[in-house]
Amino acid sequence: MTRLQTHVDPTFTPCPDPCPEAVRQLELRLADYLTPAQILKVRRAYEVGAAAHDGQKRKSGEAYITHPIAVAGILAELRMDVETLCAAILHDTLEDTPLPRSQIVAEFGEPVAELVDGVTKLDKIQFADKQEAVAESFRKMMLAMSRDLRVILIKLADRLHNMRTLDAMSPESRRRIARETLEIYAPIAQRLGMNRIKAELQDLGFRALHPLRHKVIAKRIASQPVMRREAMATLEAQIAHRLTQEGLPFRLVGRVKAPWSIYSKMREENKSFDQVMDVFGFRLVVQKVMQCYHALGAVHSMFKPLDARFRDFIAIPKANGYQSLHTVLFGSYGSPVEVQIRTEEMDLIAERGIAAHWLYKNIGQGMNNAQIRAQDWVRGLMDSQESAASSIEFLENVKVDLFPDEVYLFTPKGDILALPRNATTLDYAYAVHTDVGNHAVAARVDKKLVPLRTKLISGQTVEIITAPSATPSPQWLEFVVSSKARTAIRHHLKRLEHEDAVDLGHRMLDRALEQRDSSLDRVSGERLEQFLTEHRYRRLEELLADIALGNRMPAQVAQVLAQGDVEVPLRPNQGLVTGEQILITGAERGVLSFAGCCYPIPGDDIMGYITAGKGVVVHRADCPNVTEYRKHPERCVPMAWDRYVEGDYRAALHIEVDNKPGVLAQVAAAVAESDSNIDSVEYRERDLRISVMEFGIEVRNRKHLADVIRRVRRLSVVHGVERK
Template sequence: MKAAVESHDAKAGKPPAYVVALEDRLSYLPAAQLALVRRAYEVGARAHDGQTRKSGEPYITHPIAVAGILADLGMDVETIIAAILHDTLEDTPLSPDELTTEFGATVTELVDGVTKLDKLHFKNRQEAAAESFRKMLLAMARDLRVILIKLADRLHNMRTLGSMEVGARRRIARETLEIYAPIAQRLGMNRFKAELQDLGFRALYPDRHRVIAARIRTVLGNRREAMGKIEASLEARLTAEGITHRIVSRIKSPYSIYTKMRGEQKSFAQVMDVYGFRVVVDSVMQCYHALGAVHALFKPLDGRFRDFIAIPKANGYQSLHTVLFGSFGAPIEIQIRTADMDAVADRGVAAHWSYKDGSGPGNSAQNRAREWLSGLVDDQTRTASSLEFIENVKIDLFPDEIYLFTPRGRILSLPRNSTALDFAYAVHTDVGSHAVAARVDKKLAPLRAPLTSGQTVEIITAPSAVPSTQWLEWVVSAKARTAIRHFLKRLQHEDAIELGHRMLDRAMDALGASLEVLPPDALTRYLEENKLRALEDLLADIALGNRVADQVARALMHMQEGFAASFRPHAAEKILITGTERGVLTFGNCCHPVPGDEIMGYLSTGKGIVVHRIECPNVAEYRAFPERFIEMAWDRDVSGDYRVELRIIVANKPGVLAQVAAAVANASSNIENVEYKERDLMTATLLFTIEVSGRKHLADVMRGVRRLAVVNAVYRHPI
């Protein structure tokens, strides 16, 4: 290989224009280092000889372009050489030993690190891909330049994506938006992040990008005069204060507008309804001086000031952020920072690059990136699974997800705003179905407690615990929601069969018959004629109100000749309920029945039985449909808590609500809701929605509330 390179060198003439252009951009390097760059081009050109890109250009134009992107960042000679040769180990016969002999071990390590990242497919959760990702992160931890080369490589690939076929374009664009842009953001490289996002958005959703970009141009054209006036006012004020400064207007990108519209459910006009400016000054003290100046010029909006200088972001970003209210009817967003901070905000870890064996102080983004990567190295030594390691890394890369730990250190990813109950189902469906509480960072918490990234969560279970419909309000993950619904559907079916059996038995008994003595062929014929697969389907239909038990009983009685004649009808017994039939029983919100009340049931199609108090004002209407009116009563053993409303008339004084709430809680009742219904100078009427186990419990609650001196009267609502 070396002889071949030397032969190529001998024949080499004037370098192509793109090489000359690269050398011009590298004018900050000494002459000896520029000679090394020229040598790297010659080796790379020879290695890639005969290879072309999809566009038909010689392949070497790509690594030269990658080196040019890094040259614009002012990167050192080793980074530039590694960029020129970054594809040689994977795509050419050039060996690591030859590379080391020619350019040194550091360049070989950089090229090797980038090569491993190229082999990674992030959509693939296989162990091999995760292990490759782990190795790449470790290479980054040893040398940040690995990821800088890869990001420049991806940026040039995105700039030249048009020559790829549609499927490949979409795949690469999605990977860019999901992986590379977040990595650039995590490293503080906002210039790279912004261009990667814009190019990825354009390739993935070309129509959406075109429409939003056109609307941005229209809005900016309409606002040019207003923005000019605001900028002139800022300019005059800062000059009067003697602050050396530079003002730059800020324009939102199509991708940032698109994500805000989707994530915050805002219209385009709402997202764009703001004027943005960046003020760059000479020193930190001038940042705060400029802040005072702009606050004197325009009124600041309360609660919209952020000091990222005193407390930098995780990626090293520093700036003062404030939002002002100007005379043009829209907020004015101002960012104030020094020139150094501006460079770090733009280039992140690549700003002011000086690499001296990793011993240089570096900028804030470099220091924080190294701390982050150092933490990852520590984590990976304690994590046997590469899959867990990659999940750990994603904590910082994907803000739309949270990452949580089990007590044994397993990492689970969940959607943002997930609760302890979501976590329980993520551990295992059986754990979720029997969950009763959680310990979050060793502190007891309810299942509905929201979680944040990094917490350790332990789920407390009980064999008797089962999901309820209320759980659906506490979860956000698809897995938890699906599991709860499946359980409730199965529970409803089982409850429906059991309750339907009781209803049909009651109806048959009222006719002087029973299912047990019904001839099997009569039942079989009825099921076939009504297209029912089994008796269980018939019973469930009865409980859900799709069939009336009395009508089914009569039909069954007449399915066989002579069968009905041997039985005599009598008064039907009441159906007894225990409260465990929640899958097919609901309790009327109009009267809120509780155990101990006299009750009746009304069969509602598709909903099952709705239980009402006998004194409910709607009962008279239900009696007009005797086939759906069901005589019911509470069984001896009743379980569960039942919602009831109390109307409480109190003195209109400060602290009354707290006193009443405390009295309710002291009686061991949960408060679901409180609202003021009426209020005047002397009295107020409160409507408490509480949970009780029965009439006796309700009486205890009312007695405790009635004892308060501030309470004039307590009534069960409706009376």
């Protein structure tokens, strides 16, 4: 590949005094790849930024402008374009200074203003708490990133410099920022293939969050025996000698695993430092793809590879576009050594990720592979944010999606799909296409029929079986792990549930108004419109759906609608589970949920309890928790089953049986013969003679449950059955 030669444009004039030394150093670095006119534009950004931040200081006591200049310096190392550099220098001006956006547009153009706006937090908006503010700012940044990937490059450079200067912050702030860096920003850098920035963010975050652990591991790495280091040097010489004999042009670099990487492996695999094998290793860089496999054969002919530790990320790249061959060798000197083999282009993308596009324009046509994958990932995230109930939920979705490991699967046609670790066949179905996921009923994994909740492992071939009548179930959310699957399921359920939510919310609000001697029909149109406007509802249906989902208390809404803001005394027993009951048919299941503490089924006496975010949760009237719930009558909803109820409902049975082989099969057969599905089984040994089994089953109503219990009791191996 063509390399850029370091040179300085002879027409370039360095920034004259009184420019700070940092600015002069930045301009000298930029002269290597930008034109004088572009450097002047960056210099103008510095002048505007310095004037805007005049008088502002960082926690360390330095002038604030030193921070954006340092951020631009990090991006200059990645050889980012002039718009990104200007935006980096101005990235805090909209947030922390009176500088208007219009001035940025006038002097530097709309693209620079868009980048600055994308990095700017939402400090001017009032949020319920710090967590919500952080989550909403993150959502805004990701939205801007979906329009222009350079937003995240500026944010990562900003975070990297903040981490480098973290010592000036209070201990509490250091821990909070370090945790956020390790949980969000370092994984994002990894997901975008920017391994160099990821590694430094992880190391700085680890040192700030666990300084003693970082110090101990760093000391252990530094104090490795001289014999071990001499062995590595000998090994390096042997590999270099063999590759030269093979006629391969190469670059061989020794590497040491970072403290955070070692700590993570020790924690996840419960290993000691000495048990982490690949602390040391080599990176072998060649010119062409076929030379990677040639080099692999050469090193394998010298040293035995460790079984099950070879990975071919060239044929099957990681989700972030990373490509390399990984092998672990048994050297002649004790511990195994990892060798990574890749081309120069792969090495560049492994280190720079999406930034490699701006660093070397001649890679690929337009965007590199890492950028294409990054844009697909961000596009998927932004699809998920539309169905997220809140910014906090969206942030949690992103955290889940920043998976460290992938599972590689084959379609029946031989194409490869990468999914998160622990992905199920249903995740695979949604990865193929949303419509395939929505209508999935089962799958064939390596030609064997399996259920949708089956977890997948790398190398399997998966085929999805669909049915036109099949639709997503709320239970699917319990076992899917990919954000695309969760988003698609929630979107489908919300669309189906909206009408049910509006209907249930209407009934709940009507009942609350009746208790105040009013009704929805008697509320004036002006008062209703005023309420909707004040609470940012576009239509009455949105308010009613929010009531059903537990986001608005019907009693509070009724209070305002019936009598304005004047407090009206409740009628006797008002709010308690008395009076007119709301009848449920089972069709409202997308809006209602059934308590796992008592598993109500049709025929039981029931009540509802409003829980924020969950809507109405239905409990049996004799549930032990109901006593506590009745202390909050405004949240209690009188409910009963309608005459005709549809669907199956979960029930739990506590069964005592003989402790001998074959008993489980007999009980399962009896349940199946009763036309009931088994959802779960827990088997607990009580003593040598008696065992206890807890069955989760699906029944239509109390009569159906009684039939199941009767049939199970008839078994000679059963000593007792009771509903849990």
